[in-house]
Structures are given as C-alpha cells and as structure tokens.
Amino acid sequence: MNPLSAAKPQSNPSLQTGVPLTENAIAATAHDLEIRGVSKQFGSLMVLNNINLSVKAGEFIAIMGPSGCGKTTLLRIIAGLEGMTSGEIRLQGKDITHLPVHRRNTPMVWQSFALFPHLNVQQNITFGLTLIPHNRADVKRKVQEVAKMMHLETMLNRPISQLSGGQKQRVAIARALITEPKILLLDEPMSALDPHLRVRMQGELKRLQQTLDISFIYVTHNQNEAFSMADRVVVMNQGNIDQVGTPTEIYSRPATHFVAEFVGNNNLFDGEVVSVSEKTVTVSCPQGRMQALWHEQPHQVGDRVTVVVPAERLSLASAGTPGENTINATLRGFEFMGSQVIYFLETDTGYEVRMIRQEALDQSLSIPINSKLQLSWKIQDTILLGEQIQ
Amino acid sequence: MSTQRKQGIDLGLAIAGWGYLLLGFLFLMLPIVTLIAFSFEDARFPTFPWTGWTMRWYQELLSDGRLLQSLQRSLIVSPLAAAIATVIGFFAAYALNRFNFPGKNLLSTLFIVPILVPPLILGVAFLGLLSRLNLQGQVFSILLTHVVILMPTAIALISLRLAQMPKDIEEAAWNLGANEWQALYRVILPWAIPGIAGAWLLAFTFSFDEFIIAWFVSGFQPTLPVSIYTFLGANLSPSLNAIGTIVFGISVVLLTGVELLLLPLLLDGRSSSREM
Numbered sequence: 118m119n120p121l122s123a124a125k126p127q128s129n130p131s132l133q134t135g136v137p138l139t140e141n142a143i144a145a146t147a148h149d150l151e152i153r154g155v156s157k158q159f160g161s162l163m164v165l166n167n168i169n170l171s172v173k174a175g176e177f178i179a180i181m182g183p184s185g186c187g188k189t190t191l192l193r194i195i196a197g198l199e200g201m202t203s204g205e206i207r208l209q210g211k212d213i214t215h216l217p218v219h220r221r222n223t224p225m226v227w228q229s230f231a232l233f234p235h236l237n238v239q240q241n242i243t244f245g246l247t248l249i250p251h252n253r254a255d256v257k258r259k260v261q262e263v264a265k266m267m268h269l270e271t272m273l274n275r276p277i278s279q280l281s282g283g284q285k286q287r288v289a290i291a292r293a294l295i296t297e298p299k300i301l302l303l304d305e306p307m308s309a310l311d312p313h314l315r316v317r318m319q320g321e322l323k324r325l326q327q328t329l330d331i332s333f334i335y336v337t338h339n340q341n342e343a344f345s346m347a348d349r350v351v352v353m354n355q356g357n358i359d360q361v362g363t364p365t366e367i368y369s370r371p372a373t374h375f376v377a378e379f380v381g382n383n384n385l386f387d388g389e390v391v392s393v394s395e396k397t398v399t400v401s402c403p404q405g406r407m408q409a410l411w412h413e414q415p416h417q418v419g420d421r422v423t424v425v426v427p428a429e430r431l432s433l434a435s436a437g438t439p440g441e442n443t444i445n446a447t448l449r450g451f452e453f454m455g456s457q458v459i460y461f462l463e464t465d466t467g468y469e470v471r472m473i474r475q476e477a478l479d480q481s482l483s484i485p486i487n488s489k490l491q492l493s494w495k496i497q498d499t500i501l502l503g504e505q506i507q
Numbered sequence: 508m509s510t511q512r513k514q515g516i517d518l519g520l521a522i523a524g525w526g527y528l529l530l531g532f533l534f535l536m537l538p539i540v541t542l543i544a545f546s547f548e549d550a551r552f553p554t555f556p557w558t559g560w561t562m563r564w565y566q567e568l569l570s571d572g573r574l575l576q577s578l579q580r581s582l583i584v585s586p587l588a589a590a591i592a593t594v595i596g597f598f599a600a601y602a603l604n605r606f607n608f609p610g611k612n613l614l615s616t617l618f619i620v621p622i623l624v625p626p627l628i629l630g631v632a633f634l635g636l637l638s639r640l641n642l643q644g645q646v647f648s649i650l651l652t653h654v655v656i657l658m659p660t661a662i663a664l665i666s667l668r669l670a671q672m673p674k675d676i677e678e679a680a681w682n683l684g685a686n687e688w689q690a691l692y693r694v695i696l697p698w699a700i701p702g703i704a705g706a707w708l709l710a711f712t713f714s715f716d717e718f719i720i721a722w723f724v725s726g727f728q729p730t731l732p733v734s735i736y737t738f739l740g741a742n743l744s745p746s747l748n749a750i751g752t753i754v755f756g757i758s759v760v761l762l763t764g765v766e767l768l769l770l771p772l773l774l775d776g777r778s779s780s781r782e783m
Contacts, residue, residue: 196682198678198681198682217681217686218678218681218682219681219682219683219684219685219686219689220684222684223682224682224683225679225682227675227679229673229674229675231673231675231676231678231679232676232679233676233679233680233694234673234676234698235697235698244680244683244685244693245683245684248683248684248685248689248693249684292683293683296683296684
C-alpha cells in the first residue's frame with residue numbers, strides 16, 4: 118500500500134466518517150518499525166555498524182549518544198533521506214528499504230523546524246495533504262483538529278516569521294501529524310528552545326504521544342530529555358548500539374564502559390578480579406580493593422573489569438562499617454547545583470572522583486579544601502563491567 | 508542657548524543634506540530631462556532658447572519606421588533572451604546548490620567565463636561560428652548570443668538566493684510527501700522568485716542596450732542600439748531624442764510595474780530569511 122494514498126479522501130475512512138484523528142490512530146494496531154542489520158559506510162569510516170532495533174507499536178524510543186555517534190544518520194535512513202550500505206527497514210511489516218522518501222509517510226520534526234518560510238501556519242500544516250487530490254472541506258476540518266490538538270487555532274493565518282520558537286515547533290509537529298503517520302521521527306527538536314520551555318514541551322510531547330498512540334523516535338544528546346519521555350532508550354556510540362533498555366535499566370545497569378561514562382554521574386575504576394566467592398567478587402584497582410555482588414556475568418580470577426560507582430551512592434565513611442567499600446581521597450573543590458553539591462576529589466594515584474550529596478552548600482563548606490577524606494559505598498551499589506577496553 | 512544653537516546646527520545639516528541629495532538627483536536626471544525636452548523642440552539643433560513645441564520628430568520616426576522596427580526587434584530579443592537565460596540559470600544554480608559532483612568547481616568557473624572575455628572578441632568569435640552554421644544576420648542569432656552572455660549573471664544571482672535557503676526545507680517537503688517536482692515547484696521556486704525576477708530584469712536591461720555583439724551578429728536585422736549607431740552616422744536627427752524618450756517611457760513603466768508586483772515578495776522573502 119502506498120502510504121500517501123492513505124491520505125486520499127476516497128480511501129481514508131476517517132475522512133468520510135469524521136472519526137477524530139486520535140481514535141483513528143488507536144484503531145490501527147500491530148504496527149512497528151524493524152531495523153535489521155543496517156550499516157552505512159563512508160569510505161573506510163563506519164557511520165553505522167550493523168544496527169538492529171525493533172520499535173513496538175506506540176512506543177516512545179529515545180536514541181541518545183554524543184555528536185557523531187550516528188544517531189541522526191539512523192533517523193535520516195529511516196526517513197529515506199539517506200541511503201544505507203546494507204540492511205533492511207520494515208515499517209508495519211512492509212519493506213520500505215528502497216521506497217523513496219515521499220512515499221514513506223515517516224514525517225520528521227527537524228532541529229531547525231524546517232518550516233516553509235513563504236507559507237503561513239495553515240499552509241505549512243496542510244502542505245502534506247495538498248500534494249494529492251483533496252477535498253477542501255476535509256482538509257479544513259483536519260487542520261482544525263490538528264491545530265486544536267497543538268493549540269494553534271488562533272494563529273493559523275500568521276506568517277512563520279512572526280512565531281516564537283515554541284510555536285514554530287508546534288507547527289512543525291502539527292504539519293507532521295496531519296497525514297496520520299504511524300511513526301513520528303524527531304531530530305533533537307528541543308535544542309532550539311530555551312531551557313524553561315524545553316521542560317514544559319517534554320511533558321506535552323509525552324502526553325501527545327500517549328494520546329495518539331503512535332511510535333515516536335526521538336534523537337537527542339540530552340540525557341534528561343531521553344530519560345523523562347522514553348519508554349526505552351537506545352544508547353549509541355561510534356556507529357554501534359551499546360545498550361537498549363528502559364531508562365531505569367540503563368541508569369542502574371550500564372552495559373558498557375561507554376554507557377557508564379555517558380549516562381549519569383559514574384565513577385569508573387579499572388582493575389583485575391583477584392578473588393571470587395559465593396556471593397561477591399573482589400577487584401584490585403590502583404585505588405584500592407573493591408567488592409561487588411555477583412550478577413549475570415560470570416567473572417573469573419584474572420579478568421580485567423571496570424568497577425562503576427554512581428556518584429550519588431558515595432558518602433563520607435563512618436569508620437569500619439561492614440558491607441561497604443572504601444577509598445581515600447583528597448577534597449579539591451565543590452560545585453553547587455541547587456539542592457545538590459558535587460564534591461570533586463582526587464585519589465592518591467591522581468584519579469578524579471566525584472561524589473554527589475543532597476545537602477546545603479554551607480554544610481559542605483565546613484570541610485576544608487585539601488582535607489583527606491574516606492569515601493564509602495555499599496557493595497550492592499557497585500556495578501561490574503566485563504572487559505571493554507579497546 | 509546651547510540647545511538652540513544645537514537645533515540650528517541640526518537644521519542646517521538637514522538642509523545641506525537634502526540639498527546635496529537634490530543636486531545628486533539633478534546631476535543624474537539632467538541628461539534624460541534634456542533629451543525628453545528636446546524631443547519636443549521645434550528647431551533641428553538642440554539649442555537654447557526654446558523655439559517652440561512640436562510632435563514633428565515623432566511623426567518622422569513613425570513614417571521612417573527603421574528605428575521603430577529595431578525597437579520592436581529589441582523588444583522581442585531582450586525579454587526572450589533574458590527569460591531563456593533565467594530558466595537555464597535557475598536549473599544550473601539549483602544543480603550547483605544541491606549536488607556535489609566531480610568537476611563542480613571547474614563547471615562553476617566555466618559558467619562565468621563569458622563575463623571575462625571582452626565583448627569585442629566574443630562578437631568576432633560568435634560571427635565566425637554563426638556564419639559557419641549559416642545562422643548569421645538573423646534575429647535568432649542575436650537571441651542565441653545574448654542568451655550566452657546573459658547566463659553567467661543569471662546563474663550567479665539565482666545561486667546567491669538559493670544559497671540563503673534554509674537547508675532543510677527541501678528535504679522537509681519530500682518528507683511530507685512531495686516528489687522532486689512538487690518540492691521544486693512548491694518550495695524551491697517560491698523561495699527563488701526574488702532572485703529569478705532580479706536575474707531576469709538585469710539580463711533584460713543588459714541585453715536591451717548591448718551593442719558590440721549585436722553589431723557583429725545582427726547583419727540587416729539590427730537591434731535598437733545598433734540602429735541608433737547607424738542612424739547617428741548618417742544624420743543627426745532629433746528623431747533620436749524621440750526614440751530615446753519612448754525607450755525611457757517603456758523602462759519607467761516596466762520598472763514601476765515590477766517594483767509594484769515584486770516589492771512585497773522581495774521584502775517578505777528578506778524578512779523570513781532573517782528569521783530562519
């Protein structure tokens with residue numbers, strides 16, 4: 118089926134019966150996006166390396182990673198704006214790998230919004246519908262629906278140049294949703310907004326996605342955006358998917374060295390397994406000996422591992438508590454972050470350690486800079502990663 | 508006291524400024540005003556004092572017909588050549604803006620070569636080529652050569668406009684279901700219109716008073732500038748003032764029309780490009 122034909126008045130039931138956009142979207146189930154073995158190569162550079170990802174119907178997926186990790190390229194490949202070296206993409210079971218951009222109905226919300234500057238708000242929103250034979254009354258009704266949903270009713274006749282950043286973004290989303298897609302692609306849509314508006318839009322976007330019950334694929338480098346909205350987060354690094362999981366999973370159980378560094382505020386210590394007991398694994402690091410509980414991964418004596426300790430789990434040691442790891446470090450400075458204080462410390466081997474404490478700044482300031490402290494954390498808060506060092 | 512003096516200085520400066528502006532316009536417009544005035548002057552030679560009103564020179568112009576014929580020819584060749592050059596220019600500029608291909612830089616350099624070659628040399632070269640093809644001395648040959656010399660400017664102007672286009676909007680059009688032609692027609696073309704209009708206008712003006720190349724290739728089908736030149740050699744008639752006035756009138760009407768039609772568009776395009 119041609120996705121564009123779905124918007125034709127004669128073939129679209131919602132246009133004839135007047136079923137609202139949202140209900141119509143809910144009625145269509147069992148759709149999903151499948152990315153199978155997608156690779157993209159530029160000369161010797163692997164931009165994407167064998168990417169596999171399945172998106173369930175109505176799922177909010179955030180693809181997160183540093184710039185140059187391939188996240189935007191992946192999104193553009195899904196939209197058909199960029200080709201791939203090998204692999205396959207299926208939308209609702211249909212192979213769209215070789216389908217041209219304009220026949221995919223995978224609308225995208227651009228970072229720059231990419232609104233048409235010579236058209237007003239209404240003309241921007243209806244663009245996708247007016248490309249094919251259409252019934253004016255139907256188009257008009259759909260615009261009203263979408264405009265109401267995106268709170269744009271009062272500004273339909275305004276030129277784009279008179280809109281604020283937040284309004285432009287709402288027009289960009291309205292324009293993408295009017296063809297009733299099963300999937301919406303968003304490429305860092307918040308980065309052009311000011312921080313205050315960003316937080317508000319996160320809530321609005323999540324609500325919108327739940328009301329429409331369509332899949333959102335949201336590319337961002339911002340951890341807060343990804344974690345606050347997504348059902349599942351995909352962490353990408355250098356053309357590979359390092360981890361896919363719920364925000365909690367990714368936060369509490371980073372799968373790779375990279376994820377542990379990129380997500381949250383983790384301290385990483387490289388070391389070697391020196392002993393394995395029934396319940397715990399002991400690792401020898403330059404910073405000292407550390408213990409961790411057993412997890413899925415089997416570890417053997419002699420394995421090179423990375424010990425991950427979230428900065429929020431560290432605390433100032435109360436001497437000799439059993440079941441805790443300790444290290445010695447020198448306090449080098451503080452950073453005040455509202456309700457939190459970040460302690461910057463340095464171990465005897467010159468390794469930087471961060472500790473985050475929920476306390477007022479004056480409480481922290483009672484500790485003089487350069488004083489030697491002992492830090493501790495619970496053994497069950499210690500995460501062990503297998504060999505990842507390249 | 509001091510504020511009064513300051514106001515006095517301000518007023519003086521304002522008067523001096525306006526006076527300067529007036530003088531500038533006078534300097535620019537005086538030759539044209541003289542030309543128009545003497546086209547209605549009774550005496551054969553343009554001298555003061557004014558001897559009387561007449562429409563004689565316009566009648567002479569109409570009865571002779573040669574100058575009017577070449578004006579007609581110019582009014583066919585110039586708009587058409589400008590239009591063809593603008594269409595070719597748009598597609599060339601579009602391709603240069605959108606695609607990266609081997610030899611792109613070489614090609615864009617080649618596009619501006621006709622500007623760099625002196626018209627005299629181009630004229631001789633065109634004549635040599637066209638006579639070998641048995642195409643010399645026709646209105647068509649002037650059209651052809653003018654398209655060649657007008658193209659570089661058209662490409663440059665339209666490229667400039669396209670380079671200011673927000674990069675994502677063409678992709679956004681495809682993404683929303685537009686095929687290549689729909690995107691071109693509905694998004695790129697509206698964006699490029701100010702550039703296209705400017706390019707056509709400039710090309711038209713350039714072609715309308717282009718003399719050297721037309722002199723070589725027009726043969727017995729001269730355009731207006733060529734005709735005026737031959738006319739001048741034969742006799743110094745005030746009919747020349749009359750044709751000058753007619754041409755000026757046409758230009759004024761044309762330019763006013765274009766301004767009225769396109770100014771809102773141009774201003775709109777500018778404000779939205781700033782916005783993006």
